[in-house]
Amino acid sequence: MVGGGSFGTAVAILLVRAGLRTTLLVRSAEHAEELRRRRENRRYLPGVPLPPALRVAALAGDWGEPLARADLVFLAVPSKALPTAVEALGQRKPPAHAGLVSLAKGLVPPDGRQPTALLADRFGGDRIACVGGPAHAREMVEAGAGLVCAAWSRELAHAVAGVFQAAGVVCEVSSDPVGVELAGVAKNAAAVAVGATREQGLNAAGMAAADIFLEVLAFAERRGAQARTFVGRAGTGDLVATALAPTSRNRTAGELLAQGVPAAEIPARVGQAVEALETVQLLAQAIAREGLEAPVTSALAHLIDGSLPLDRWVALVRAQQPPPARFGRPRSWLLRMRYLARRLRRRRQLADGQDATGAAPE
Ligand SMILES: NC(=O)C1=CN([C@@H]2O[C@H](COP(=O)(O)OP(=O)(O)OC[C@H]3O[C@@H](n4cnc5c(N)ncnc54)[C@H](OP(=O)(O)O)[C@@H]3O)[C@@H](O)[C@H]2O)C=CC1
Numbered sequence: 618m619v620g621g622g623s624f625g626t627a628v629a630i631l632l633v634r635a636g637l638r639t640t641l642l643v644r645s646a647e648h649a650e651e652l653r654r655r656r657e658n659r660r661y662l663p664g665v666p667l668p669p670a671l672r673v674a675a676l677a678g679d680w681g682e683p684l685a686r687a688d689l690v691f692l693a694v695p696s697k698a699l700p701t702a703v704e705a706l707g708q709r710k711p712p713a714h715a716g717l718v719s720l721a722k723g724l725v726p727p728d729g730r731q732p733t734a735l736l737a738d739r740f741g742g743d744r745i746a747c748v749g750g751p752a753h754a755r756e757m758v759e760a761g762a763g764l765v766c767a768a769w770s771r772e773l774a775h776a777v778a779g780v781f782q783a784a785g786v787v788c789e790v791s792s793d794p795v796g797v798e799l800a801g802v803a804k805n806a807a808a809v810a811v812g813a814t815r816e817q818g819l820n821a822a823g824m825a826a827a828d829i830f831l832e833v834l835a836f837a838e839r840r841g842a843q844a845r846t847f848v849g850r851a852g853t854g855d856l857v858a859t860a861l862a863p864t865s866r867n868r869t870a871g872e873l874l875a876q877g878v879p880a881a882e883i884p885a886r887v888g889q890a891v892e893a894l895e896t897v898q899l900l901a902q903a904i905a906r907e908g909l910e911a912p913v914t915s916a917l918a919h920l921i922d923g924s925l926p927l928d929r930w931v932a933l934v935r936a937q938q939p940p941p942a943r944f945g946r947p948r949s950w951l952l953r954m955r956y957l958a959r960r961l962r963r964r965r966q967l968a969d970g971q972d973a974t975g976a977a978p979e
C-alpha cells in the first residue's frame with residue numbers, strides 16, 4: 618500500500634484482515650517509525666489499532682523486497698502526488714504479474730488525466746484497476762463500505778473485489794474504470810458545490826450537484842463510460858455519503874469557500890487531502906477541450922479560484938434551465954419496430970371501431 622493517509626491506512630488494515638501479507642509505505646522514515654512504535658496512525662486515523670501483522674516501511678527507504686513479492690500494489694496518495702508515486706514505483710519495477718490499483722478520486726495535473734490512464738501508460742492497461750464507492754475510512758474499518766472495483770481485466774477486477782469481500786467489506790465488480798473514476802471526481806466536485814451552496818438554499822444545492830453530475834457524465838460518456846456507473850454506488854451512492862458526512866473534506870471545503878476562506882488556505886485548515894480543490898479546475902479544462910458545455914462545473918472552478926463571488930455562483934446555479942427533452946421517433950431498430958407495431962395496432966383498432974385500450978367506444 619503506497620500512501621499512509623486515512624484511506625491508505627484503512628485499506629491496508631482490510632488487506633491484513635483478508636489474510637494478505639501487507640506492507641504500508643508511508644512518505645517519511647519518521648512517520649514509519651512512529652507507526653511501528655505506536656501501532657496507530659494518530660495523524661490520519663486515530664483510535665484505530667494497526668493489526669500486528671501489518672508491516673510499515675518508508676517510501677524514502679528500501680521497499681524493493683516487499684515490492685518484489687507483491688501480487689497487488691495499491692496507490693492511496695492524492696491525485697496531485699500520483700506522478701511522483703508512479704515514478705518511484707516504476708523505478709523499482711513491480712513484478713510483471715502484479716495488479717496496480719488506484720484509490721484516488723481526482724485528476725492528475727497538469728492536464729487532468731485520469732489516474733488509471735497514467736498507470737496504464739506506464740505499466741499497461743490489463744494490470745490496472747481502480748476503486749470507488751462510498752467509503753469513509755473510519756466507518757469502512759469499523760462497519761463496512763460500498764466499494765466498487767473496476768478494471769479492463771475481468772480477472773483483476775474479481776481478484777481485487779475478492780480481497781475486500783474476504784475482509785468482510787462488500788465490493789461490486791465493474792468493467793467501467795473510466796466511469797468509476799469520473800463518478801468519484803463528479804461526486805467530489807458536487808460535494809464542494811453542495812457545501813458552498815447549502816446555506817443559500819437546499820434547492821440550489823441539489824440543482825448544483827445534479828448539473829455537475831450531468832456535465833461530467835456527458836464528458837465521461839465521450840471517454841466510453843457507462844451512465845449506470847454514475848447512478849450506482851460509485852456516483853450517487855458516494856455523493857450522498859459525502860454530502861451528509863460531518864467529516865467530508867470536500868463538502869467542508871465548499872462551506873469554507875462560502876465563508877470567504879481562500880482555496881489556498883483550505884488544505885491547511887482541513888489537514889488532509891481535499892481532492893476537488895485542484896481537480897475541479899482540471900476537470901473544467903478537460904471538458905472544455907472536449908468541446909462540451911459545462912456551465913456549472915466551470916462556474917465552480919471560478920468560485921474556487923476566487924474569480925466568481927458566492928452570490929453570482931448561486932444566481933448562476935438557480936438560473937440554469939436544462940435543455941428540453943427531444944420528443945421523436947425512437948432510434949434503435951428494436952424500439953422502432955415496436956413503435957411501428959404499436960401504431961399499426963392502433964390504426965387497426967380505430968378501423969375496427971375500438972379505442973386504444975381495446976374497448977369498443979360507447
Ligand atoms: N479518506 C477517505 O475516506 C477516502 C479517500 N479516498 C481517496 O484516497 C486518496 C488518498 O486520500 P486520503 O488517504 O484520504 O488522504 P490523506 O490526506 O488522509 O493522506 C494523504 C497521504 O498521501 C501522502 N502523500 C502526499 N503526497 C505524497 C507523495 N508525493 N508521495 C507519497 N505520499 C504522499 C501523505 O503523506 P504525508 O503525511 O507525508 O503528507 C499522506 O500519507 C484521495 O484521492 C481520496 O479522494 C477515497 C475514498 C475514501
Ligand SMILES: O=C(CO)COP(=O)(O)O
Nearest residue numbers: 750751752753865866867
Ligand atoms: O470519498 C470519500 C468517501 O467515499 C471521502 O470524501 P471526502 O474526501 O470529502 O472526505
